[in-house]
Amino acid sequence: MLSLLSARTHEVLTAVSVFHPGEIVDTRVEVTSVEFTRLSDADIEWYVGTGEPLDKAGAYAVQGLASRFIPRIEGSYSNVVGLPIALVYQMLTTKLLTF
Numbered sequence: 001m002l003s004l005l006s007a008r009t010h011e012v013l014t015a016v017s018v019f020h021p022g023e024i025v026d027t028r029v030e031v032t033s034v035e036f037t038r039l040s041d042a043d044i045e046w047y048v049g050t051g052e053p054l055d056k057a058g059a060y061a062v063q064g065l066a067s068r069f070i071p072r073i074e075g076s077y078s079n080v081v082g083l084p085i086a087l088v089y090q091m092l093t094t095k096l097l098t099f
Contacts, residue, residue, distance in 0.1 A: 006037075034073055052066065
């Protein structure tokens with residue numbers, strides 16, 4: 001996986017739905033672009049050796065040791081970490097005003 005990400009930009013997509021008893025009232029998708037530097041075999045071996053990527057979607061943690069390999073993110077950082085907080089907040093506050 002890390003070899004596939006090396007020297008490329010990929011997109012992280014997260015779908016979020018707001019559910020109110022009996023219906024889904026809103027669904028949106030957050031898209032964030034993540035750019036990786038070129039990873040050498042030694043970089044990958046070192047990173048895998050830390051154990052950090054072993055339980056991560058995409059085999060990296062942007063908030064952890066892999067941050068040294070990511071020079072650019074376009075979009076929501078929290079989306080890459082796991083949940084697009086600003087989008088969720090916006091959806092909830094917008095919908096709560098209508099209930």
